[in-house]
Every structure is written in C-alpha cells, then in structure tokens.
Amino acid sequence: MKPGKKIILALNRPLGIIKMPFAPAAQEIGWSEAKLLRAIKAYKRQGLIRRLGLILAHRRVGLRSNVLVVWKVARKDLVRAAKVFQSAAEVSHCYQRKTCPNWPYNIYTMVHGQNRKSCLESIKKLSCLAGIEDHRELFTLKELKKTKADIWLLTNRKKKENSPG
Amino acid sequence: MLSELDKTILKELQDNFPVSSRPFAEVSGKFDLSEEDLISKLRSLQKRKLIRYLGAVFATKKLGIRSTLVAMSVPKKILSRVIRLINSYPQVSHNYLRSGEYNIWFTLSAASKPQLEALFKEIKKRSGVNKVLNLETVKVFKIDARFDLKNK
Numbered sequence: 421m422k423p424g425k426k427i428i429l430a431l432n433r434p435l436g437i438i439k440m441p442f443a444p445a446a447q448e449i450g451w452s453e454a455k456l457l458r459a460i461k462a463y464k465r466q467g468l469i470r471r472l473g474l475i476l477a478h479r480r481v482g483l484r485s486n487v488l489v490v491w492k493v494a495r496k497d498l499v500r501a502a503k504v505f506q507s508a509a510e511v512s513h514c515y516q517r518k519t520c521p522n523w524p525y526n527i528y529t530m531v532h533g534q535n536r537k538s539c540l541e542s543i544k545k546l547s548c549l550a551g552i553e554d555h556r557e558l559f560t561l562k563e564l565k566k567t568k569a570d571i572w573l574l575t576n577r578k579k580k581e582n583s584p585g
Numbered sequence: 586m587l588s589e590l591d592k593t594i595l596k597e598l599q600d601n602f603p604v605s606s607r608p609f610a611e612v613s614g615k616f617d618l619s620e621e622d623l624i625s626k627l628r629s630l631q632k633r634k635l636i637r638y639l640g641a642v643f644a645t646k647k648l649g650i651r652s653t654l655v656a657m658s659v660p661k662k663i664l665s666r667v668i669r670l671i672n673s674y675p676q677v678s679h680n681y682l683r684s685g686e687y688n689i690w691f692t693l694s695a696a697s698k699p700q701l702e703a704l705f706k707e708i709k710k711r712s713g714v715n716k717v718l719n720l721e722t723v724k725v726f727k728i729d730a731r732f733d734l735k736n737k
Contacts, residue, residue: 422648431641437627439620440606441639453606460604460641468647470728473602474627475638476595482587488683488690502726514727517654517720528654528720558683558690565672565680565691571643573675574650574694 423463426450431460431469432571478512483532485539485559489546490525492554498527501550505529508549510542525556590616591630594623602639645694646725651701652694655708656687658716664688667712676704687718 423431430448435441446456463469478486493501498516505514505527513530531546533539536559547553587595594616603611609627610620618626630636645652659667671680671691680691693708695701701721709717 423643428643428648432643433640434638435640437609437624437631437639439609439624441608442604442606457604457606463641464604466647467644470642470644472604472641473600473639474595474598474636475642476599477634477637488681506727511727512729514725515654515722516724516726517722520718520720523656523718523720526723556685558685558687560681561684561688562682563680564668564682564689565677567678568638568642569645569650569678569694570675571645571648571650574645575648575696 423459423468427459428571432568478532482534485533485536487531487533487539487543487560488558489529489531489543490556490558491527491529491550491552492524493527493550493552497550497552501527501552504546504550508542508546510539511546524554527552587635591626591635594626595630595635598627646722650694650696651698652692652722653701653705654720654722655691655693655705656718656720657689657712657714658687659689659712659714663713667714670712671708674704674708687716 426449430445436444440453442456442460443453446453449456451459460469460472464472491501502514502516505511510531510533511529512532513528515528516526517528519526529546531539531542533542539559540557543555543557547555597612597615601612602608605611607620609623613620613623616623627636631639657667667689668680668682671677671689674693676694677691678694680689682688683690693701693704695704705719
C-alpha cells in the first residue's frame with residue numbers, strides 16, 4: 421500500500437535529533453508511534469522508502485570533489501559496466517539515460533573524491549574495470565540548488581498549477 | 586575536523602539507523618556513550634553542517650514520479666537570469682554548474698511523462714537557451730549517497 425498524504429508530509433522532512441524522533445510524526449499523523457514504526461518498516465521492505473537515516477553533507481566530510489562522468493556504453497556492455505559502477509564505493513549514483521543528437525552518452529555516474537586528482541584516478545580505474553573508454557568528465561563547479569523533492573506537490577498538483585510566477 | 590569516533594558514529598547512523606522508539610538509546614552503547622551524550626554530539630555535528638538531513642528518503646519513482654536530467658549550454662551573459670529561472674521551479678530539486686560546453690545541469694520531476702515533457706518545453710522556452718538536452722531516465726542502476734568515511 422502506498423503511503424497517504426499525511427504520512428508523506430510527516431516523513432518527507434527532517435526528524436529531530438531527540439530521544440524519540442518518530443513520536444512527533446506519529447502524533448501529527450494521528451497514529452500510535454508503534455503503528456508508524458511498523459508502517460515505516462513495511463515501506464522500507466517494499467522499497468517505497470529507499471533509506472532512512474543520516475544523510476551527510478559529503479562536501480564537508482572530506483569529499484570535496486564531485487564529478488558527473490558520462491559514458492558511451494554499447495548495449496552488449498551495459499550489464500557488465502553497470503555492475504562495475506554499482507559496486508564501486510566512489511560512485512553514488514548510476515543511471516541509464518536517453519541519448520540526444522550529438523550527445524551519445526547513455527550512462528551517468530556521480531564520482532566523489534577528496535580532490536580532483538583522486539576523482540580522476542577513480543575514473544581511470546572505473547574505465548579500465550568496465551572496459552569503457554569513451555567518456556566525459558563534468559566537474560561540479562557550484563551547487564546552485566539542492567533540495568528534497570516535494571513529493572506531495574509532484575504527485576498531486578494539477579498541471580496548470582505547476583509553473584511558478 | 587572529524588574525530589575517529591565521529592566518523593564511526595556518522596557511518597553507523599547513515600547505514601543502520603534503527604527504526605525504533607528510542608534509536609539513539611539503542612545504538613549509543615556501541616560507542617560507549619549515553620543516549621544524551623550521543624544526541625548532543627549529533628546536534629553539534631548538525632550545527633557544523635556535517636549532517637544534511639535525518640529522516641526518510643522516498644523512492645520517488647515507485648510513488649509514480651517521473652524525472653529527467655536536463656543539460657543546458659548557457660552563455661555567460663544570461664547565466665544568472667537562467668539560474669534564477671530554473672531554481673524558481675519547485676519541480677527542480679538539484680541544479681549544478683559544471684565544467685564543459687553544457688554548463689547547467691538540473692533534475693526535473695513531474696507526476697507523469699506528458700507533464701514532464703510540458704515542463705521541459707516551458708523552461709526551455711522561457712530560458713531562451715537553444716542548446717538543451719533532455720536526458721530522460723531509462724533505468725536507475727544505483728542511488729546510494731552513503732559515504733565511506735574511513736581512510737579519508
């Protein structure tokens with residue numbers, strides 16, 4: 421069962437660092453804490469909640485260099501390359517995306533490291549392991565926006581209300 | 586800087602946060618700390634902005650949300666206007682300035698594919714930028730923004 425509006429609103433924002441962090445959300449939903457904890461465990465099992473816990477500011481915990489690496493991977497190499505990227509600790513995200521005219525890259529990986537040099541070393545290693553040479557490195561110069569998706573707005577607002585101003 | 590104990594605590598609570606009534610009491614023993622000490626330590630790490638968030642992350646795709654990555658080649662002259670425009674959309678969760686010909690990269694989400702397409706077209710038109718890539722998600726192989734804090 422998908423979580424309803426109240427649950428999404430209560431859980432799609434930070435929990436307090438307090439003795440009973442789930443209690444305020446439970447109260448807001450109108451459930452007992454035990455019921456909310458059971459529901460959260462069920463959502464985790466179903467994969468509706470991808471994870472629950474601390475999210476660190478990676479730029480501040482020593483990983484100052486971030487690079488989006490785009491790879492051109494032939495269909496026959498997809499599974500092998502994806503396995504390499506999935507198991508690499510330096511890679512946080514790996515997506516397959518549609519290509520565009522003059523943009524043949526179909527695999528996207530976020531690679532993190534202490535500095536530019538360590539990122540480049542990781543990329544070299546990944547390129548060897550995956551057997552994929554054709555790639556581009558797009559270093560993060562500046563974070564312009566980083567927020568959590570507003571799930572309730574995204575799943576429920578009507579189209580014409582979507583645009584600002 | 587982070588002490589070894591800080592790193593151990595952060596790693597444990599990003600990987601194995603207990604879903605229980607008193608999660609901090611449950612894990613504090615592992616670090617030879619009291620529940621109160623662990624909480625005050627975490628609060629200070631949060632104040633220092635090492636912790637971005639404590640809570641749940643929903644699998645948006647499973648909730649029916651469709652998303653795409655958009656790349657734009659934005660001339661320097663109009664860069665700040667275009668950034669303001671993009672960031673004003675609540676459907677844009679991430680936006681980055683990157684090295685390379687395509688310098689602006691942002692994620693766009695909507696409730697359905699047609700809505701996503703319409704939103705993309707609207708932003709493209711309003712930005713006035715010609716070189717724009719709509720890189721729709723085909724498959725997610727990995728999302729795991731948990732970081733190995735050891736040996737750093």
